[in-house]
Amino acid sequence: MSDEAERVASTAEEPREHNSPLEELGGYIRHQRESARLSLRKLATLAGVSNPYLSQIERGLRKPSAEILQAIAKALEISSETLYVKAGILEEREGGDDVEQVVQRDPYLTDPQRQALVEMYRSFRRLSELQAEPRSRRRGLFDVVGTGGVDDAAIRAALPSEEPEDS
Template sequence: MASLGVGNLGEFLREQRRQARLSLRQLAEAAGVSNPYLSQIERGLRKPSAEILQQIAKGLRISAETLYVQAGILDERAQDAAGGAAERAVPGVREAVLADPGLSGQHKEALLQIYDSFRASFDKTSEQASEQASDMENTEKEKD
Protein backbone atom coordinates (compact mmCIF):
# COMPACT_ATOMS: atom_id res chain seq x y z
CA MET A 1 0.00 0.00 0.00
CA ALA A 2 1.41 3.44 -0.92
CA SER A 3 2.02 6.11 1.68
CA LEU A 4 -0.56 8.91 1.71
CA GLY A 5 1.85 11.64 2.73
CA VAL A 6 0.83 11.47 6.37
CA GLY A 7 4.13 10.01 7.54
CA ASN A 8 4.91 13.02 9.70
CA LEU A 9 1.59 12.56 11.47
CA GLY A 10 2.31 8.87 11.97
CA GLU A 11 5.79 9.55 13.31
CA PHE A 12 4.41 12.25 15.59
CA LEU A 13 1.67 9.91 16.88
CA ARG A 14 4.13 7.11 17.49
CA GLU A 15 6.44 9.44 19.43
CA GLN A 16 3.55 10.83 21.50
CA ARG A 17 2.32 7.29 22.23
CA ARG A 18 5.79 6.20 23.34
CA GLN A 19 6.22 9.27 25.53
CA ALA A 20 2.85 8.55 27.12
CA ARG A 21 4.13 4.98 27.69
CA LEU A 22 1.17 3.44 25.91
CA SER A 23 1.27 0.36 23.76
CA LEU A 24 -0.39 0.43 20.36
CA ARG A 25 -3.19 -1.72 21.79
CA GLN A 26 -3.69 0.54 24.80
CA LEU A 27 -3.98 3.67 22.67
CA ALA A 28 -6.25 1.94 20.16
CA GLU A 29 -8.54 0.90 23.00
CA ALA A 30 -8.49 4.37 24.59
CA ALA A 31 -9.22 6.00 21.23
CA GLY A 32 -11.91 3.51 20.24
CA VAL A 33 -10.19 2.41 17.02
CA SER A 34 -8.84 -0.93 15.96
CA ASN A 35 -5.25 -1.88 16.61
CA PRO A 36 -4.50 -2.51 12.89
CA TYR A 37 -6.06 0.82 11.89
CA LEU A 38 -3.95 2.76 14.41
CA SER A 39 -0.86 0.88 13.22
CA GLN A 40 -1.62 1.90 9.63
CA ILE A 41 -2.02 5.53 10.69
CA GLU A 42 1.35 5.43 12.46
CA ARG A 43 2.98 3.95 9.37
CA GLY A 44 1.47 6.64 7.14
CA LEU A 45 -0.76 4.22 5.25
CA ARG A 46 -4.08 5.68 6.40
CA LYS A 47 -5.27 9.25 6.69
CA PRO A 48 -7.59 9.52 9.69
CA SER A 49 -10.59 11.80 9.83
CA ALA A 50 -10.76 14.76 12.20
CA GLU A 51 -13.06 12.72 14.46
CA ILE A 52 -10.55 9.87 14.71
CA LEU A 53 -7.75 12.35 15.39
CA GLN A 54 -9.83 13.85 18.17
CA GLN A 55 -10.33 10.40 19.72
CA ILE A 56 -6.60 9.66 19.44
CA ALA A 57 -5.74 13.04 20.98
CA LYS A 58 -8.03 12.26 23.88
CA GLY A 59 -6.31 8.90 24.35
CA LEU A 60 -2.90 10.61 24.30
CA ARG A 61 -4.12 13.48 26.48
CA ILE A 62 -2.96 16.13 24.04
CA SER A 63 -4.94 18.75 22.15
CA ALA A 64 -6.79 17.69 19.03
CA GLU A 65 -5.63 20.91 17.36
CA THR A 66 -2.03 19.71 17.64
CA LEU A 67 -2.94 16.59 15.67
CA TYR A 68 -5.00 18.60 13.17
CA VAL A 69 -1.96 20.75 12.42
CA GLN A 70 0.27 17.66 12.10
CA ALA A 71 -2.27 16.07 9.73
CA GLY A 72 -2.56 19.21 7.62
CA ILE A 73 -6.25 19.61 8.45
CA LEU A 74 -5.63 22.84 10.31
CA ASP A 75 -3.03 25.36 9.30
CA GLU A 76 -1.32 27.06 12.24
CA ARG A 77 -1.83 30.44 10.55
CA ALA A 78 -5.53 29.72 10.08
CA GLN A 79 -5.74 28.75 13.72
CA ASP A 80 -4.11 32.09 14.59
CA ALA A 81 -6.69 33.95 12.50
CA ALA A 82 -9.47 32.04 14.25
CA GLY A 83 -8.32 33.55 17.52
CA GLY A 84 -6.39 30.76 19.25
CA ALA A 85 -4.57 32.81 21.91
CA ALA A 86 -2.00 30.13 22.67
CA GLU A 87 -1.25 29.69 18.99
CA ARG A 88 -0.35 33.39 18.61
CA ALA A 89 2.47 32.93 21.07
CA VAL A 90 6.13 32.62 20.25
CA PRO A 91 6.52 29.76 17.77
CA GLY A 92 8.02 26.65 19.25
CA VAL A 93 6.77 26.78 22.83
CA ARG A 94 3.96 24.28 22.31
CA GLU A 95 6.13 22.13 20.06
CA ALA A 96 8.93 22.10 22.64
CA VAL A 97 6.60 20.96 25.39
CA LEU A 98 5.05 18.28 23.16
CA ALA A 99 8.43 17.03 21.98
CA ASP A 100 10.04 16.78 25.42
CA PRO A 101 10.66 13.07 26.07
CA GLY A 102 11.07 13.71 29.80
CA LEU A 103 7.43 14.72 30.24
CA SER A 104 4.47 12.38 30.43
CA GLY A 105 1.29 13.07 28.48
CA GLN A 106 -0.35 14.36 31.66
CA HIS A 107 2.55 16.70 32.37
CA LYS A 108 2.42 18.05 28.82
CA GLU A 109 -1.31 18.62 29.03
CA ALA A 110 -0.96 20.44 32.37
CA LEU A 111 1.87 22.66 31.11
CA LEU A 112 -0.01 23.54 27.94
CA GLN A 113 -3.16 24.37 29.90
CA ILE A 114 -1.18 26.69 32.17
CA TYR A 115 0.56 28.24 29.18
CA ASP A 116 -2.76 28.72 27.37
CA SER A 117 -4.27 30.42 30.43
CA PHE A 118 -1.29 32.80 30.71
CA ARG A 119 -1.52 33.64 27.00
CA ALA A 120 -5.27 34.21 27.21
CA SER A 121 -4.80 36.46 30.23
CA PHE A 122 -2.04 38.41 28.47
CA ASP A 123 -4.12 38.79 25.31
CA LYS A 124 -7.11 40.01 27.32
CA THR A 125 -4.97 42.54 29.21
CA SER A 126 -3.37 43.76 25.96
CA GLU A 127 -6.78 44.13 24.34
CA GLN A 128 -8.13 46.12 27.29
CA ALA A 129 -5.09 48.42 27.28
CA SER A 130 -5.52 49.00 23.56
CA GLU A 131 -9.20 49.84 24.02
CA GLN A 132 -8.37 52.27 26.84
CA ALA A 133 -5.74 54.00 24.71
CA SER A 134 -8.22 54.29 21.86
CA ASP A 135 -10.88 55.70 24.20
CA MET A 136 -8.42 58.28 25.56
CA GLU A 137 -7.42 59.26 22.03
CA ASN A 138 -11.07 59.72 21.04
CA THR A 139 -11.72 61.80 24.17
CA GLU A 140 -8.76 64.06 23.33
CA LYS A 141 -10.05 64.54 19.77
CA GLU A 142 -13.51 65.49 21.09
CA LYS A 143 -11.97 68.16 23.34
CA ASP A 144 -10.23 69.79 20.37
Protein backbone atom coordinates in the same frame (compact mmCIF):
# COMPACT_ATOMS: atom_id res chain seq x y z
CA MET B 1 5.05 -12.95 -16.32
CA SER B 2 1.38 -11.91 -16.33
CA ASP B 3 0.29 -8.28 -16.65
CA GLU B 4 -0.89 -8.30 -13.02
CA ALA B 5 2.42 -9.72 -11.78
CA GLU B 6 4.38 -7.09 -13.75
CA ARG B 7 2.23 -4.30 -12.31
CA VAL B 8 2.77 -5.54 -8.76
CA ALA B 9 6.52 -5.95 -9.33
CA SER B 10 6.91 -2.46 -10.81
CA THR B 11 4.88 -0.90 -7.99
CA ALA B 12 7.00 -2.62 -5.36
CA GLU B 13 10.17 -1.19 -6.91
CA GLU B 14 8.94 2.40 -7.00
CA PRO B 15 10.49 4.43 -4.20
CA ARG B 16 8.03 5.60 -1.57
CA GLU B 17 7.84 9.27 -0.78
CA HIS B 18 9.67 9.73 2.52
CA ASN B 19 8.43 12.14 5.16
CA SER B 20 5.06 12.60 3.54
CA PRO B 21 2.55 14.53 5.65
CA LEU B 22 0.82 11.26 6.57
CA GLU B 23 4.13 9.71 7.65
CA GLU B 24 4.93 12.79 9.72
CA LEU B 25 1.49 12.65 11.36
CA GLY B 26 1.88 8.95 12.06
CA GLY B 27 5.38 9.46 13.43
CA TYR B 28 4.12 12.23 15.69
CA ILE B 29 1.30 10.04 17.02
CA ARG B 30 3.75 7.17 17.57
CA HIS B 31 6.15 9.50 19.42
CA GLN B 32 3.34 10.78 21.64
CA ARG B 33 2.15 7.22 22.31
CA GLU B 34 5.65 6.07 23.24
CA SER B 35 6.17 9.16 25.42
CA ALA B 36 2.93 8.30 27.22
CA ARG B 37 4.24 4.72 27.60
CA LEU B 38 1.20 3.26 25.90
CA SER B 39 1.22 0.16 23.75
CA LEU B 40 -0.37 0.36 20.33
CA ARG B 41 -3.12 -1.95 21.57
CA LYS B 42 -3.81 0.20 24.66
CA LEU B 43 -4.00 3.44 22.64
CA ALA B 44 -6.29 1.77 20.10
CA THR B 45 -8.60 0.69 22.92
CA LEU B 46 -8.58 4.13 24.56
CA ALA B 47 -9.26 5.86 21.22
CA GLY B 48 -11.93 3.37 20.20
CA VAL B 49 -10.22 2.27 16.97
CA SER B 50 -8.93 -1.08 15.83
CA ASN B 51 -5.33 -2.05 16.44
CA PRO B 52 -4.56 -2.57 12.70
CA TYR B 53 -6.15 0.79 11.78
CA LEU B 54 -4.05 2.67 14.37
CA SER B 55 -0.96 0.84 13.14
CA GLN B 56 -1.70 1.98 9.56
CA ILE B 57 -2.13 5.57 10.78
CA GLU B 58 1.21 5.46 12.60
CA ARG B 59 2.93 4.10 9.50
CA GLY B 60 1.44 6.83 7.34
CA LEU B 61 -0.69 4.46 5.28
CA ARG B 62 -4.13 5.83 6.27
CA LYS B 63 -5.43 9.36 6.73
CA PRO B 64 -7.68 9.45 9.77
CA SER B 65 -10.82 11.56 9.95
CA ALA B 66 -11.10 14.54 12.28
CA GLU B 67 -13.20 12.43 14.63
CA ILE B 68 -10.55 9.72 14.84
CA LEU B 69 -7.84 12.34 15.39
CA GLN B 70 -9.91 13.84 18.19
CA ALA B 71 -10.30 10.43 19.83
CA ILE B 72 -6.55 9.76 19.54
CA ALA B 73 -5.74 13.20 20.96
CA LYS B 74 -8.11 12.65 23.88
CA ALA B 75 -6.57 9.23 24.59
CA LEU B 76 -3.06 10.72 24.46
CA GLU B 77 -4.15 13.76 26.49
CA ILE B 78 -2.81 16.17 23.87
CA SER B 79 -4.34 18.97 21.84
CA SER B 80 -6.54 17.77 18.99
CA GLU B 81 -5.71 21.04 17.21
CA THR B 82 -2.08 19.90 16.97
CA LEU B 83 -3.13 16.68 15.25
CA TYR B 84 -5.50 18.59 12.93
CA VAL B 85 -2.63 20.84 11.83
CA LYS B 86 -0.30 17.88 11.28
CA ALA B 87 -3.04 16.11 9.27
CA GLY B 88 -3.63 19.19 7.11
CA ILE B 89 -7.19 19.68 8.37
CA LEU B 90 -6.33 23.03 9.98
CA GLU B 91 -3.68 25.54 9.07
CA GLU B 92 -1.10 26.43 11.65
CA ARG B 93 -1.82 29.71 13.36
CA GLU B 94 0.31 32.55 12.10
CA GLY B 95 1.71 34.86 14.73
CA GLY B 96 -0.16 33.10 17.49
CA ASP B 97 0.92 33.62 21.05
CA ASP B 98 3.76 31.43 22.07
CA VAL B 99 4.20 30.29 25.63
CA GLU B 100 7.08 32.63 26.39
CA GLN B 101 5.14 35.69 25.20
CA VAL B 102 2.10 34.72 27.26
CA VAL B 103 4.20 34.19 30.38
CA GLN B 104 5.96 37.55 29.90
CA ARG B 105 2.60 39.37 29.65
CA ASP B 106 0.94 37.70 32.64
CA PRO B 107 0.28 40.49 35.16
CA TYR B 108 -0.10 38.06 38.08
CA LEU B 109 3.47 36.75 37.91
CA THR B 110 6.56 38.34 39.40
CA ASP B 111 9.67 38.77 37.25
CA PRO B 112 11.47 35.87 38.99
CA GLN B 113 8.39 33.66 38.48
CA ARG B 114 8.28 34.57 34.79
CA GLN B 115 11.97 33.77 34.43
CA ALA B 116 11.60 30.40 36.17
CA LEU B 117 8.59 29.43 34.03
CA VAL B 118 10.33 30.39 30.79
CA GLU B 119 13.45 28.44 31.80
CA MET B 120 11.36 25.37 32.64
CA TYR B 121 9.46 25.63 29.35
CA ARG B 122 12.70 25.89 27.36
CA SER B 123 14.09 22.90 29.25
CA PHE B 124 11.02 20.79 28.43
CA ARG B 125 11.22 21.86 24.77
CA ARG B 126 14.89 20.81 24.58
CA LEU B 127 14.01 17.48 26.16
CA SER B 128 11.15 16.91 23.68
CA GLU B 129 13.42 17.75 20.76
CA LEU B 130 15.99 15.26 22.02
CA GLN B 131 13.35 12.55 22.39
CA ALA B 132 12.42 13.11 18.73
CA GLU B 133 16.02 12.37 17.69
CA PRO B 134 16.84 8.90 16.36
CA ARG B 135 17.56 6.50 19.22
CA SER B 136 21.24 6.08 18.24
CA ARG B 137 21.87 9.85 18.35
CA ARG B 138 19.84 10.24 21.57
CA ARG B 139 22.01 8.10 23.83
CA GLY B 140 24.77 10.64 24.42
CA LEU B 141 22.53 13.68 24.20
CA PHE B 142 20.48 12.79 27.29
CA ASP B 143 23.70 12.69 29.29
CA VAL B 144 24.53 16.24 28.16
CA VAL B 145 21.09 17.83 28.51
CA GLY B 146 18.77 16.73 31.27
CA THR B 147 15.78 18.66 32.39
CA GLY B 148 18.32 21.27 33.47
CA GLY B 149 18.21 24.98 33.05
CA VAL B 150 16.30 25.57 36.25
CA ASP B 151 18.12 25.24 39.55
CA ASP B 152 16.91 25.33 43.12
CA ALA B 153 17.95 28.98 43.54
CA ALA B 154 15.81 30.03 40.56
CA ILE B 155 12.82 28.20 41.98
CA ARG B 156 13.34 29.70 45.45
CA ALA B 157 13.64 33.18 43.91
CA ALA B 158 10.32 32.62 42.11
CA LEU B 159 8.45 31.77 45.29
CA PRO B 160 6.60 34.59 47.02
CA SER B 161 8.54 35.93 49.95
CA GLU B 162 7.35 34.93 53.37
CA GLU B 163 8.15 38.28 54.96
CA PRO B 164 5.28 39.68 57.05
CA GLU B 165 3.52 42.66 55.54
CA ASP B 166 3.83 46.04 57.29
CA SER B 167 0.55 47.08 58.84
